[in-house]
Amino acid sequence: MVKVITYGTYDLLHYGHIRLLERAKALGDYLIVGITSDDYDKTRGKINNQQSLIERIAAVKATGIADEIIVEEYEGQKIDDIRRYDVDIFTVGSDWEGKFDYLNEYCKVIYLPRTEGVSSSEIRAEKRKLIIGTIGEGNLCKKFIREMKFVNGVEYKECGDSLENVDAVYVATHPDNHYSDVKRALEAGMHVICESPIALSLSECQELMNLAHEKNLVLADAIKTAYSTAYSRLLVVAKSGRIGDIVSVDAVCSSLADGATEQGVNLSKKQNSICAWGPTAMLPVFQLLGKEYRSKSIVTRILDKNLNYDGFTKIDFVFDKAVASVKVAKAAKAEGELIISGTKGYIYVPAPWWKTDYFEVRFENAADNKRHFYQLDGEGIRYEIVAFAKAVESGRHNIYIGEETSKAIVGVIEDFNRHNYTEI
Numbered sequence: 401m402v403k404v405i406t407y408g409t410y411d412l413l414h415y416g417h418i419r420l421l422e423r424a425k426a427l428g429d430y431l432i433v434g435i436t437s438d439d440y441d442k443t444r445g446k447i448n449n450q451q452s453l454i455e456r457i458a459a460v461k462a463t464g465i466a467d468e469i470i471v472e473e474y475e476g477q478k479i480d481d482i483r484r485y486d487v488d489i490f491t492v493g494s495d496w497e498g499k500f501d502y503l504n505e506y507c508k509v510i511y512l513p514r515t516e517g518v519s520s521s522e523i524r525a526e527k528r529k530l531i532i533g534t535i536g537e538g539n540l541c542k543k544f545i546r547e548m549k550f551v552n553g554v555e556y557k558e559c560g561d562s563l564e565n566v567d568a569v570y571v572a573t574h575p576d577n578h579y580s581d582v583k584r585a586l587e588a589g590m591h592v593i594c595e596s597p598i599a600l601s602l603s604e605c606q607e608l609m610n611l612a613h614e615k616n617l618v619l620a621d622a623i624k625t626a627y628s629t630a631y632s633r634l635l636v637v638a639k640s641g642r643i644g645d646i647v648s649v650d651a652v653c654s655s656l657a658d659g660a661t662e663q664g665v666n667l668s669k670k671q672n673s674i675c676a677w678g679p680t681a682m683l684p685v686f687q688l689l690g691k692e693y694r695s696k697s698i699v700t701r702i703l704d705k706n707l708n709y710d711g712f713t714k715i716d717f718v719f720d721k722a723v724a725s726v727k728v729a730k731a732a733k734a735e736g737e738l739i740i741s742g743t744k745g746y747i748y749v750p751a752p753w754w755k756t757d758y759f760e761v762r763f764e765n766a767a768d769n770k771r772h773f774y775q776l777d778g779e780g781i782r783y784e785i786v787a788f789a790k791a792v793e794s795g796r797h798n799i800y801i802g803e804e805t806s807k808a809i810v811g812v813i814e815d816f817n818r819h820n821y822t823e824i
């Protein structure tokens with residue numbers, strides 16, 4: 401029996417794919433089709449497949465051409481598969497001509513002519529694009545606009561104050577203005593992705609969420625860390641029981657880049673530490689331990705009382721069976737690591753944990769330690785944009801950051817703004 405293997409993403413299955421599969425099958429008696437996993441595609445720079453792995457597998461299966469479907473998950477897997485399945489022929493389309501010659505050592509390699517005039521990319525591009533504008537200036541907006549270029553199906557347009565010509569907006573103004581900017585955008589019928597915190601009080605936050613629900617619009621919290629693969633996996637590992645029961649979450653985020661400690665800096669234009677870093681630092685606390693804490697205490701070093709500008713803030717939470725501590729600073733520097741301690745082991749994410757592609761699960765016996773790597777491109781911002789565009793298209797909101805998490809974050813910041821803290 402001649403065994404043939406071929407690989408691909410097979411997003412939005414089209415007749416170019418089907419012709420390839422038919423000819424691949426005709427090369428032998430048994431056809432194995434390797435379909436790339438979503439994670440593997442991310443590492444290859446394909447971040448915006450329209451269909452999930454399950455949907456893509458179902459589509460290939462429905463053709464009835466493949467005898468066996470496998471998932472391609474890592475670089476170098478092709479050699480393993482060829483050996484494991486005792487493959488005689490490896491084949492792909494001619495767009496890969498020459499790229500897989502190294503497999504000749506293991507089996508016969510055949511490049512089949514690619515079908516002209518059709519590709520998944522073109523089909524994706526034909527779909528109407530989501531036009532996104534920005535409200536705010538500065539680096540965050542610049543980065544967001546730059547990252548949009550990496551995402552199919554979205555396009556940047558300047559929207560001005562009138563918010564015309566766009567379907568959605570990214571809000572990155574000073575946190576004092578988030579509420580009014582988000583409200584204005586939602587009232588104008590725009591989907592919104594807003595830097596966290598969405599508002600500075602729980603009542604305003606709830607009002608915005610209600611408005612979004614009423615108008616059937618997406619209101620997303622833009623904490624980029626939440627959308628990164630490493631962070632998502634870390635949540636899964638921590639919740640799976642691998643490190644036992646979680647007893648403590650300790651997150652530190654600091655940056656001196658804003659120049660808050662320098663002489664003559666106009667702090668009124670800058671975000672204070674609790675707004676700039678609080679949402680990111682509190683994210684793993686609420687996502688891992690829940691939103692119902694028994695008590696919390698905030699200790700802060702205020703740089704400018706009138707502006708409510710904290711240079712350094714530490715928040716301690718007590719939950720029923722765990723504690724958490726968050727340290728945020730724009731006028732102090734510390735190791736920006738995240739540690740999740742459990743009864744059997746702990747998860748360590750090195751600095752800067754909020755844009756990490758790596759974490760370690762560590763145990764008493766170091767031989768049991770596990771390292772996890774996941775590709776992170778564009779600091780996670782492009783994944784955030786992909787998730788936002790998908791939420792708008794599917795109408796399924798808040799998959800990555802639930803409303804309760806956003807509200808828990810806003811609640812702490814509101815308390816801070818009410819001066820419910822100890823000053824040092």
Ligand code: CTP
Nearest residue numbers: 408409410416420492493514515518519520521
């Ligand atoms: N293929 C083909 N003819 C086409 C498109 C794809 O023969 N018009 C082949 C590819 O060469 C590959 C397989 O189908 O062997 C799966 O390709 P995949 O990369 O999933 O599809 P594309 O349409 O090329 O996707 P994209 O536009 O995202 O690159």
